[in-house]
Amino acid sequence: MTKNGSPVGSKVLGGVLLNAGGMIFIRCLSLINIAILGRLLSPDDFGVVALAMVVVGFLEALTNNQFETALIRQKDADHTHYGTAFVLALLVGCIGAICIFSLAGPLAVFFNMPDLKAPLQALAVVPLLAGLRNPHFVEREKALNFNPRVTLSMTSRLSLSVVAITCAIVLVNYWALIWGTITMYVVHMLMSYALAPRLPRPSLQHWRAFLGFGGWLTGAGALDFMNRRLPAALLGRLSGAFQTGLYQVGSEIATTMTQQLLTPLHNAIFPGLMAVSQDRARLSQAYLLVQQSLLGLAMPVGCGIALIAPELVRVALGTQWMPVVPIIAVLSPITAVTALIVGVQAVVFIEGDTRALFLRNLLIFVFLLPMAIAGFQLFGMMGLVAAQGAALLLNTLLTLRLGARATDTALLSPVLVAYRSHLAVAGMIIALLALEQVLGRTVATTPMNAASLSLGLKILLGAVVCCSVQYVLWCQAGRPDGFEQRMLGLLERIWARVRRPA
Numbered sequence: 001m002t003k004n005g006s007p008v009g010s011k012v013l014g015g016v017l018l019n020a021g022g023m024i025f026i027r028c029l030s031l032i033n034i035a036i037l038g039r040l041l042s043p044d045d046f047g048v049v050a051l052a053m054v055v056v057g058f059l060e061a062l063t064n065n066q067f068e069t070a071l072i073r074q075k076d077a078d079h080t081h082y083g084t085a086f087v088l089a090l091l092v093g094c095i096g097a098i099c100i101f102s103l104a105g106p107l108a109v110f111f112n113m114p115d116l117k118a119p120l121q122a123l124a125v126v127p128l129l130a131g132l133r134n135p136h137f138v139e140r141e142k143a144l145n146f147n148p149r150v151t152l153s154m155t156s157r158l159s160l161s162v163v164a165i166t167c168a169i170v171l172v173n174y175w176a177l178i179w180g181t182i183t184m185y186v187v188h189m190l191m192s193y194a195l196a197p198r199l200p201r202p203s204l205q206h207w208r209a210f211l212g213f214g215g216w217l218t219g220a221g222a223l224d225f226m227n228r229r230l231p232a233a234l235l236g237r238l239s240g241a242f243q244t245g246l247y248q249v250g251s252e253i254a255t256t257m258t259q260q261l262l263t264p265l266h267n268a269i270f271p272g273l274m275a276v277s278q279d280r281a282r283l284s285q286a287y288l289l290v291q292q293s294l295l296g297l298a299m300p301v302g303c304g305i306a307l308i309a310p311e312l313v314r315v316a317l318g319t320q321w322m323p324v325v326p327i328i329a330v331l332s333p334i335t336a337v338t339a340l341i342v343g344v345q346a347v348v349f350i351e352g353d354t355r356a357l358f359l360r361n362l363l364i365f366v367f368l369l370p371m372a373i374a375g376f377q378l379f380g381m382m383g384l385v386a387a388q389g390a391a392l393l394l395n396t397l398l399t400l401r402l403g404a405r406a407t408d409t410a411l412l413s414p415v416l417v418a419y420r421s422h423l424a425v426a427g428m429i430i431a432l433l434a435l436e437q438v439l440g441r442t443v444a445t446t447p448m449n450a451a452s453l454s455l456g457l458k459i460l461l462g463a464v465v466c467c468s469v470q471y472v473l474w475c476q477a478g479r480p481d482g483f484e485q486r487m488l489g490l491l492e493r494i495w496a497r498v499r500r501p502a
Helices: 007-040 043-060 065-073 079-110 114-123 125-131 135-142 147-171 175-194 207-238 241-255 259-275 280-316 319-337 340-351 354-379 381-407 419-439 448-476 483-499
Strands: none
Touching (some): 007 147, 043 079, 043 125, 043 175, 043 207, 043 241, 065 135, 065 207, 079 114, 079 125, 079 135, 079 207, 114 125, 114 175, 125 175, 135 147, 147 175, 207 241, 207 381, 241 280, 241 319, 241 381, 259 280, 280 419, 280 483, 319 381, 340 354, 354 381, 419 448, 448 483
16 A cells, blocks of 8 residues: 555554554453452352353354354345344344253263353353344444444443442352353343444345355354364363363453454454455555554564563462463463454455365364363363464464465565564563563562562553554654554544543
């Protein structure tokens, strides 16, 4: 893209950054949520809910996400398309709810965890709530208006935090997490109608077309979910709720500012790239700009969290949670690299080759299952975590191959285009390691005030060094249009709003 890049390309990048800003707020809220709940609840409580969400999330992955994607891809969608998507999503949601409720007992026996039955039965409502979401909400994104999505995500996540923390104070058990989760889905469903006040008219006119596109995508989504949640399921089966809870909290912190940014960012990227899909050159250019932005956002955060993990856990959760530090240190940088997957999947959806995504996810599952079991048997929980990290890297490499084929770009172009971000992150790592040598490594016995001071200094130094190196390199490159320019524009807009008189 030139200095005066296309309006659509700017909207794509602007949408990515707007969603990222909203998600950073949400993930900061998530960290606060984890910190409070971690002091009120035990690892066993988190373990029970983590296993319940493996089952619920797997069936929810079969609901309406693929139908929303099909609607965005359908350029001339009318009320019959939206009605068909609504009916199909609702039917799948009902089937999912019935399956979860019916299987709650057998699954509790399988995991040798009697406490699992009641939470599963309560969470059976989640697929139904997901199926009831308003399909007309995607009209905003098709018009490249991403504000409603950010509002929706922030509101639903805030509701989870408020309800979960309130219930944890009163109940002091895993039901706080259950009620918080259900509340989040209820708010998400209601807000989808409040932000897009147009009711769908039930129809099944286009069911063949939707299932034709969404069949492979449904399978791909289910396998992707299993690849992400397989470690928790294996730990629940092989080790019990305690280690499952440790893994869940460690994984949540490791991914809270990186991998969990990806799904919301897809909501901005896919419609934006769809708008330039008829011009192959513009599509390739926008694709590389998106990948540059994704790495520019994810890499500093992922590597930074790994470096501050000991202090973060000590301050936020307390000494009883220190065993999660190695999990964060391994998974956080790796999940930052997987940011590249979002841009590729958006292009693959445009091409309509969802079968390729299914085959990729199947290959990852076949690789991960034996590796995770062997890793756990040989090295315990960290062996399983290492296997998951290897699977994530393999997934990224296979996904980049799909992107290279769909956009006529080189395999490593999405990585190389973000070279300034890589150098900035390298500078940040060197600075933080040097600071660590001066301060000394934080351990479980470090006083809270010393750990808090070390955490604050690391965050401040890392942010200053990373941003400074990135800015200097951008200036030396001639200030090209891209990630840095859009970030500065976003900051200028935020500052203008702050300075605007009431």
